[in-house]
Amino acid sequence: MAPGNLSAEVHETHTGLVVLLGERAYKAKKPLVTEFLDFRTAQQREDACAHEIELNSRLAPDSYLGLAHFSGVEGDPPEPVIVMRRYPDTCRLTYLVRHRTPVDAHLAAIAEKLAVFHADANRGDAIDAGGTADAVSARWQDNIDELHHHAVLAPELIDEVWRLAAQFISGRSALFTERIADRRIVDGHADLLTDDIFCMPEGPVLLDCLEFDDRLRYVDGLDDVAFLAMDLEFLGRTDLAEFLLNRYRRAAGDTAPAALADFYIAYRAVVRAKVDCVRVAQGHPEAAADAQRHIDIAIDHLRAGTVRLVMVGGGPGTGKTTLSRALAELIGAQVISTDDVRRELQSEGMISGEVGEPEAGLYSAQNVAAVYDAVLRRARHHLERGVSVILDATWRDERQRERVRRLAGETHVPVVELSCHVPVQDAAARTVSRGPTSSDATPEIAARLAQAEDAWPQAHRIDTSGPLTESVAEAEKAVRESTAALR
Incomplete structure (x- = not known):
């Protein structure tokens, strides 16, 4: 000592x-x-x-x-x-982080300790009940009500937090159900803060779990570690927060979508904002600034974790597949391509026909319907489990586009519509020069499809004749703006 x-x-x-x-x-x-x-x-x-x-x-x-x-x-x-x-203050994780002391080894040890703790933690029906969508929603609502009651933060900010959180919960029942089935709901710590963790030579010491309401400890293990990640971010170290989460997920074998981690970080930021508001009521007005910082963290992560459905359309040779894949890397989405699905269905004997004429053979109305049915089924599966989806297709038929919009409404996600465009002669040239792909399009098919497109006024038009970086940046901007646009 x-x-x-x-x-x-x-x-x-x-x-x-x-x-x-x-x-x-x-x-x-x-x-x-x-x-x-x-x-x-x-x-x-x-x-x-x-x-x-x-x-x-x-x-x-x-x-x-x-x-x-x-x-x-x-x-x-x-x-x-x-x-x-009693432990030395100089070993407190808060102290080490604020003094820029290297803590990667300590955080790795904390992640390992939490993974083991969660693996051995109590489980059961009563504990699993804390991981349902309804239970998660109720905890959010309780905290939102408390924030409104204290009147420290702007009501519109609180409402925005709840709108984004409710949107995530409403469409992700399958995700919460699978987390329960995967035994991820545990009797955890539920109050992991840097102030209550000491980094000792013998290993990390984690103090002061939540004790006043057992039900509030019945949480997803990812939710548990997200509390500490949020607190590290509050101290200005987003890098350490990401490091901790990555090490925990690896140690725990947790393959949850990134959106779920964002969702739980936001929840823990809201919990701390509520505590800050209580401190204001107890005569500590300086805590209002902390409440504001916590609510800002919550909004940032709710927006980052918003599950999205993106249509990337255009004729053959317009670069829609290249754009889709590059955009997916940036926003962490799953690409589903009609060309890929068509090839799969054909190889499985689900559809058949010759290639060559639009609306005939392999591209008959019946086959096209089968492809789009499969595409939308796969999209629903991912969206309900917290994974954003990019749909790579021509999207020249308004009826199919309307089906996507209905799916977005049913899964409570914003839909973004992007239409790729290049001069017809350039598109035809690309279909000749590109390497092996799952597309069957020829220059003649590309030209015919360009003449047969339905008007698409809802789409954000993207010129894909220039550098890929420019078109991807424009597409990403449209996707990010969709979060704020959804009401």
Whole structure:
């Protein structure tokens, strides 16, 4: 123990007091009642202290030393306190991050520890119930209501957060159901903050799990680690947040879509914004700035995690497939191509016919319908599981485009329509010069299709005759703007 860490100190939280004396810390509960806890009597506080010791012994058994009592005024009942090992402030993760001390090794160890903790954590029907879409939505709604109640943040910001969160939840029931089936819902920590983690030579020490409501600990393991990732970002270290998440996902074998991590980081930022608002109400006006920063983090991640459906259309040789693949790399989307699906269905004997004439043979109305049916089924599967989709097709038929719009509405995602254009002669030349592809188009087919397109006024027109970087940048801009445009 460093000599400078032996002074007597008292620290206040919104629900308790921590007294630091020598090599020990004594944690007491405030005699208060809120919407989420009741510590009015000494017995209630003692029960809460005992429960906290039991829960935290899962991750930090050597840190929680037992239950003791402070003597009060004669006639008053003794005040229960948790006796803890005191750690040097210079080993606190917050201190290390703020002082730019390298912490990659510590974060890797934390990720490994959490992965093991989650693998061994309690599971069961009651715990799984905390991972349903309805339960997740209810927790969000409770926090949103609290933010409105405290009136610290602009109402329109709070409403925007809820709009984006509700949009994600509404269309992702299949994702939440699969997380339960994959046994990802655990009795976790649920309050991982850099202030409560100490990086010791013997390994990381993770303190102070959430104890006042067991149901709030019944969370997705990714949600659990997202709390710490959010706090690292709050300290200005998005790089460390990404490092932690990547190491955890690798250690836990978790292949959840990136959108789910964004969603849970946003949720944890909202939780902390609520705590900041409570602190403002307790007489700490400076906490309003923290609340604003937390809500900004929430909005950023909800927008980044928005699941999108993008149509990239155009005739053969317009570069729509090249654009689709490049755009997918930027926004983390799955490309589904009608050309690829057609080849698959043909090889499986689901469709047949000769190539050569539009609307005949392999491209008969019946075969085209089968291809688009398969494309939209696959798109729905990905969208409902939190993966954005880019649909690469000609999209010359308004009836098929309308089907995509209906799918977007049913899965609660914004739809973006992009139309690729080059001069007809350039498109024809490209069909001759390009290498092997799954497209059957010839220069003659390209010319005929260009004459047969339905008007597409909803599409954002993209000139793909220039450098790919320019057309991709324009497409990405249209996709990003779609998040703010959805109401």
